[in-house]
Amino acid sequence: MDRNARLEWAADVIEIQQLAYRYSISADSKDPETMASLFIAHAELGDYTLDYDQRVERFANAFKSSPVCILNVGNHLIDIDPDNSDRATGTVYSRCEAEWNEKWLIQQIVYFDEYHRENGKWLFAKRRHLLFYGAELGQNPMDLPRSDAMELTDGKGSMPQIWPTYSKFFKRFPEAKHF
Numbered sequence: 001m002d003r004n005a006r007l008e009w010a011a012d013v014i015e016i017q018q019l020a021y022r023y024s025i026s027a028d029s030k031d032p033e034t035m036a037s038l039f040i041a042h043a044e045l046g047d048y049t050l051d052y053d054q055r056v057e058r059f060a061n062a063f064k065s066s067p068v069c070i071l072n073v074g075n076h077l078i079d080i081d082p083d084n085s086d087r088a089t090g091t092v093y094s095r096c097e098a099e100w101n102e103k104w105l106i107q108q109i110v111y112f113d114e115y116h117r118e119n120g121k122w123l124f125a126k127r128r129h130l131l132f133y134g135a136e137l138g139q140n141p142m143d144l145p146r147s148d149a150m151e152l153t154d155g156k157g158s159m160p161q162i163w164p165t166y167s168k169f170f171k172r173f174p175e176a177k178h179f
Helices: 003-028 032-036 052-065 164-172
Strands: 039-045 048-050 069-080 087-100 103-118 121-136
Touching (some): 003 032, 003 052, 003 103, 032 052, 039 052, 039 103, 048 052
Parallel strands (some): 039 121
Antiparallel strands (some): 069 087, 087 103
8 A cells, every 4th residue: 555545544544533432422422413413314323224313312312311421432443445445344342331220330332333435524324332241330420429629539520511512402301310
């Protein structure tokens, strides 16, 4: 592969990695509209093909049951299709800590993705979410007393409610549990 081809490959890989990061931050900040915009028009999520509005609704419903979610993207292996440089596949690991129906869960997730480049922009075409495991943590950290200290400490901090989209999201669903 010549230098220009390697540079183009590297730029594509970085853009696809950013897509996975944007997905995670959208979940953490409760921004279903941005999350839904990361997909092609009719994308597959698991066993379902959903349009933009259906994705917004699906993500919003999931967010209502999980007021706090922390997704940490780890390994991300990307393979650009050698026959079509506008197609790629990926395997993404993610560790999730989330409040779910009064419980605090830890999950190790793997996503199997297909990506399409449309109008010069990489998007998800398919995303399958599978678990290595999900387990309840003994203590829900959202029940801890507040701690806004900068030094090493324990307690509940100022995230995620500092995100403007988080507050905006829960104004739409005041009956749902949140900060």
